[in-house]
Structure formats: C-alpha cells, structure tokens
Amino acid sequence: MPTYEYKCNSCNHAFEAIVPMAKRKTPTRSSCDICGKKQVKQVILTCPNMGMDSCHDIHKSSGGFKSAMQRVCESPGIKNSKRASELKDRYNL
Ligand SMILES: [Zn+2]
Numbered sequence: 505m506p507t508y509e510y511k512c513n514s515c516n517h518a519f520e521a522i523v524p525m526a527k528r529k530t531p532t533r534s535s536c537d538i539c540g541k542k543q544v545k546q547v548i549l550t551c552p553n554m555g556m557d558s559c560h561d562i563h564k565s566s567g568g569f570k571s572a573m574q575r576v577c578e579s580p581g582i583k584n585s586k587r588a589s590e591l592k593d594r595y596n597l
Contacts, residue, residue, distance in 0.1 A: 507572050512536035513543040520568050573597055 511518045517538040535542050573595050577588040591597065 507575060509547045509568070509572075510534065510544040511547045512539060512541065513545060514541045515539045518547065518568075519544075520572055570595060570597065 507520055507522055509518060509520050515536060515538050517536055519534075519537055521534050534544060536544055573591055574597050576582055577591050577597060582588050
C-alpha cells in the first residue's frame with residue numbers, strides 16, 4: 505500500500521496517509537491533524553517499488569521520512585529483502 509504525504513492548505517501542516525491504489529488520484533478524505541480541516545493536497549508519493557533515488561526530495565520536506573521508510577521496509581514484498589536491508593543501511597533505520 506503506497507504512502508502519500510499530504511499538506512494542509514489551511515495551516516501548512518504536513519502529514520502522511522496510506523491510500524489504496526484505487527483512490528490514489530482522488531483527494532484524501534483525511535482531515536488535518538492540526539486544524540481539522542479537509543483542505544489537504546497530495547504532495548509526495550513514497551514509492552517502495554521504484555528506485556529510491558527518485559524520492560530524494562522527501563528528505564527536504566518530511567520530518568516523517570524515517571517512519572515512512574520504516575513502513576516501506578516492513579511492507580509485503582520488501583520485508584526481509586535485499587532492498588529492505590539496503591534502505592536500513594542507507595537511512596539508519
Ligand atoms: Zn491544517
């Protein structure tokens with residue numbers, strides 16, 4: 505299940521949400537953790553099945569990057585794979 509990062513249009517709070525593939529192009533129904541508004545926009549998709557090199561922008565913007573990477577490492581098809589150990593090494597998870 506892909507993890508998306510969202511940003512609140514109202515207070516600029518950024519947060520992450522797991523979104524089913526079928527809904528990946530629709531706006532999240534999640535509310536902002538801080539102000540409770542539903543004016544959130546999708547910012548970033550973390551991509552467990554793609555080269556992580558294409559996701560470097562995440563470093564700059566997300567305080568939740570490490571936890572996102574940990575979830576990636578624990579996801580089906582990734583867990584216990586060579587990719588997971590590479591990610592753990594690279595990001596000190
Ligand atoms: Zn907000």
